[in-house]
Structure formats: C-alpha cells, structure tokens
Amino acid sequence: MSKENIQTITLSLLILFLIFFVGELATTNGERNKKDLSEYEQLMGLGEPQAHVPGPIEVLKLAVKELSHPFYDNGPNDKGIGTQLFYSILRVLAGYLLAVVIAIPIGFLIGMSPVFYNALQPYIQVLKPISPLAWMPLALFIIKDSILSSVFVIFICSIWPILLNTAFGVMSVKKDWLNVSKTLEMGPFETAFKIILPAALPTIFTGLRISMGISWLVIVAAEMLVGGTGIGYYVWNEWNNLDLTSVVFSILMIGIVGMGLDLLISQTSKYFMYQE
C-alpha cells in the first residue's frame, strides 16, 4: 500500500470518528425518565422519550434492527426498509430505462443536425429545470394512477441530461474521423454505429450518470407526495410520528443506494472509455 493510500484511509477514519464524537456530544437521547410522575406529567409524556435529533449510536442500533428484518410486512402501511427500497428502485429503473430508450435515439438525431439542435434547444431549456413536484399534480390528473405518475415524473425529469449529452456527444465527433469514414465509403448506418456511437459514448455516459442521480432524487420527493410504498413514503411516515432516528436512518439508506446506482453506471462506462 502506498503512502498516499494510507494517508487517505487514516483521514477518512478520522472524519468518521469526528462525526461520531461530535454527534454523540451534540445530541440527547430524548429520555425524560423521571420518577413519581404526577398525572399531568404522565399525560405530558414525561415517562416517554421526546422527539429529538438522534446520536450516531442510536441510529446504528436502529439500522441493525431494521436491516435484520428488511422485508417484514405488517399491513399495507408498514413494510420493511428492504421492501420500500425495492419498490423505489423498481420505479426508478422503469422511468429511467424509458428515458434512456427514448432520449438516446432522439439525441442522436438532434446531434446530427445543427438546425434541429438549435430549434429544440429553447424548449429543452424550459422543460429541464422543472421540479418533479410541479409535474405531479398534472401527471396524477392525466394518468390517473399514482404509481405510473411517479414513473412518468422520473422519466420526464431524467430525460433531459441524456438527451442533451447525447446530442452534444454526437455533435462533437471529430470532423477528421467522419472524413475518414467518407474516404472508406461507409454508409450512413455504418458511420453512425461504427464511428459516431463509440466516439460519443463517453459523453453519453456522463448524461446517463447525471440522470441516474436525478431519478433517485426525484423518487423520494414523488413518494413523499403520493405515499403508498417506497422509501419516500417511509421517510414521510416516520416524520409523521416525529421519529427522527428513523428519518436519519432512511437518509443514510437513500445515500447508500444512490451511491450504488451511481457506481453501477460509472463502472459500466469504464468499458467504453477510450484515450486518443
């Protein structure tokens, strides 16, 4: 192991230790255990823990408990964290794959024609920054199904980066390479698949990666709004009860799954990288 690696790992561990230490010092456990409570104090819940920001140890304890039964089912409104994440990932993949299937071919076409690119640019720029929560009422009204609406909202939010990056990647393929293909007398399809696609792939993958991140952001917001199942609903349900320990735990899980999804795309993209 190189010296630099050791330094990195030490620093990482130090940050983790600091988070734990400061976290434990800065938070209380919410216990209000007083003895000999009067009736009023009992009704005020002085014998029971108050809502509070949890310390790292409390979150860890909850994580162990939740992760040891990730798929429990206590009825339609109370399912394990594993089940909730499963539903969310499923919705994200559905909306995301739909966006990929549609955005890449269209992006390809736009990229080949500067006229198209410039004509569509203003529309894309207007649609790109719209928040998923703004789409939701419209989607619910038109689609009339809350699950399909969440999938649609993921689709509509994640399509733009893929579209723009694909178009940009296609546009910036080197003229020299296209000229070479001409001298070799390649047809348009051969040029597209043998020259343009491989050349544009790294840029396309950047778009895919951004979109995956967006999809995962969107699903939490969408599920908090429509409820039912999924990690967003889980956060909302725990907030409902002011159970911040569960909220912090689910925040961690959202982060970890998000990281996993990002890793998946970035690892795949390595196969398509090239150096000039």
Added chain:
Amino acid sequence: MPYNSLDNPYSDQSDLSHGAGCSCNSCSTQRKIVASENLPDSEETIVNRFVETAIVKSLFKGNDLNRRRFIQAVGEKTFKAALFSVLPMGLIQSCANDKKKQVENGGGSQKAATKLEKTKLNIGFVPITCATPIIMSKPMGFYEKYGLDVDVIKTAGWAVARDKSLNKEYDASHMLTPMPLAMTLGSGSMAAPYIMPAVENINGQAICLHLKHKNKRDPKQWKGFKFGVPFEYSMHNFLLRYYVAEFGLDPDKDIQIRVVPPPEMVANLRAGNLDGYLSPDPFNQRAVFENIGFLHMLTKDIWEGHPCCAFACSEEFAKTNPNTYAALFSAIIDATQFSSKQENRQSISEAISPKNYLNQPTSVVAQVLTGKYADGLGNVINAPDRIDFDPFPWHSMGVWILTQMKRWGYVKKDIDFKAIAEQVYLATDCGNKMKELGYTPPTTTYKKHYIMGKEFDPSKPNEYIDSFAIKATT
C-alpha cells in the same frame, strides 16, 4: 298470475294499465290468458320488474298511451339505455329486494341474503383521529364482520386522497365534510358527483398555539398571526374564520391562514413557521406532548357537536356495487356507533396507534379519544366529549357549510343551499341504515344549530350570511 301491469315496461307493444283486480271488459273476459311471454316468473324478478314498471309509469305520470307513443318514437333500446344512464336501477332494485328479505327475516341481519359484487376494497385515510371508525374497522374486524376484505391505505393529504378517489385507486375514502359539497359544486376541483353517506366524527379538533403565546389568550391580540389549517374546504378553516371574526378580526386581512397537511403541523409550529393551528388531532395533543404548544380551546366550545370528517365515495361506486356499498356502509355505521361509546375508547386507541395506522404514541391518541388530557399549561382536563362519533349527516350542517363557503367567497354564484345539501348528504339513507342496524336515527334532517351562542336557522341561509359584519367582499 299473469298481470298485464307487470309486462315489459320498455316495450311499446305491452300494455301496463291493467292490474290484478282490473274490471274492464277485456280483462274480465281474458283474465286467464297469458298476456305476454315476457312476464317475470321468480319472486326476485317480479320485484325487479315491479320497480322498473313503477319508475317508467311515474315518468309518464301514469299515462300508458303517452308511454307507448314515446317508446315507439325513440325505440325500446334507446329508452332503456337513457333511463339506466340517469337512474341507478340496479341499486334501487336491490334495495327493494333487501327490504323484502328483511321483512321476511323479521328485520334481522341481511348479510347472508345478498351477494357482494366485490369483496376486496381499498379505502384511503389521512392519519388523524377523525378517521377512527374507518381505521379501527380493520384491526377490530368490522369490515370482516360484513364479509369485506378491506385494506386501509394511509394518504399524505386530502388533495391526494381526492385524486386517488377520482382515479379509482380507492373505492371509498376518508374526507372532510365540506369536500364532497365542494367537489359536487366543482369548486376547487373538477366537478364529480360524490356522495357522503355518513359523518365520521363530531367535535374533536382544537386551536393549538405556540407556548410563547401563552399570555395571549384573547383573540384580539392575534393580529398578524400565522395559522395552519389542513385544507381549504375543511371545517377547520371555516371554524377558525368564524371564531376570529367573532372577535373582530378579518381572517383574510388581520391573520394569515395557510394550508398545511396535518402531519407537518407540529414541525412547522416548532420551527416558528406557524403561530398556531386549528387542526385535527392527534397533532394538537402531539404538540403538547412535545412541549411545543398548548391547547387554547377545543372546537366543541365553538360549536358543540359540529361535524368534521366524513366517509365518502363516488356515486358510481355505489351504483355499480350496490351490495358491497351496503355492506361497507353497515360496517362504517356500526364502527361509528362502537367508537362513540366511552368504554371502547381505550382499546380503540391501542388498536389504531401502531405504525400501520396512525403511527403515534398510544398515550397521545388515548388522551384525544378518552378526553382526559393535559392542556400544556399545567392542567389535567376531563372532557369526555372532546371527540365523539355520530354518523348522521344533518342537511342543516351541509347548509351551514355552504353558507360559510359563500360568506368567505369560495362560492361566488348564487346556490340553492338546500338542494345541494340534500343531493350530497344522504341523511335519509343513513337514517334507514341506522334503523336497520338497530340504532335510533333523528326524525328530521334539519335543525337549528348554535355556534358561539349565535343561532343558525337552516331555512334562512341568505339572511344568516347577511347578519355577519365581517365577510369577504365580492
């Protein structure tokens, strides 16, 4: 027993004017001749035919010649289709059959007698104690008792509950009593015919203020306050407006009223984003429990016995699944009556507190339901009627709600208060259902209400609105 009067009412060939005891010439000579092969044979089909015939006859005011001419002109099929599209024929027929069976069974339970069209149902609820009958029917087996397999689905707020009901993801839903009125008027959403067969709870709300305001108990000191209510079309909004207006504050100018979903109320109060709220429990009691707020007053002290939440479904659901609807209706009325008994409240609190339902500490829910609670200012108060459950949807309550919608400018046009209240609030159905289950319904559907000592006479809605000094100027 071939009676001509029970012949096919949709055909222009049949003659419905001759009953069993007809003494006209043609009948007395042809009594034993079968009039048509279309005559019903089984008991149930006779009842069905009788109902159809009665309706068709009444359409033409008993003039059989006009009926035959009309059908000849438009055709049998068109006539039948047009009639079925405006009338819930299946529902009416099954009601008539139910009644008959009830009489036969000596008025006993009819659950074995009818076949349910659909047993697997989804019912939406917003996690508040108002929904107690809808929620507790699941863990305490009221749905099961009537042969239904119901999933109660937690919903984040009423806008979503409304949309999911319109989408048919929910077969029926927990709503606020003004919502079906507003939906039917097309106010604040697209117009869709909704019916409200039963009220869930009466009373049970409170005005909760941040602890920093504990010396400002006089509403005159509330100028500039930010208040939360759960929905525009809610009793909470109308009661808060009424209350502050009685103290001379204009709710549209002197205070700010924001719509905040109930579960987010406590967090907003803590953050200082709200000075107080008139919201459903358990979130008032939860603010006390977390030492953030105190209970300024219970809404029962504004209007003793005011309605709050309701059980509602689309007219279409009731029409297409009459037996399921009847069973569900019975389960809800039964559960509402069960909830209204003080001795059941503790066990209900334990049944509805878990994560799958309200997701609240049991002691908070129990304080709301039993009425023995801490007010956040150091007192233990015993108010057994803090929340109560009464299914009867008084038409006069509907009229009051409509007067307030008019008063505050939610409805601009002139409306027929009584007609709308009677279309949406199914008081007669509810009364019949209560009788069927052995409870005593009120004998009228209108009564005078007293809100903060002021009389409301449902027969004079416009005069009532004019009697207020503070109202939205249109």
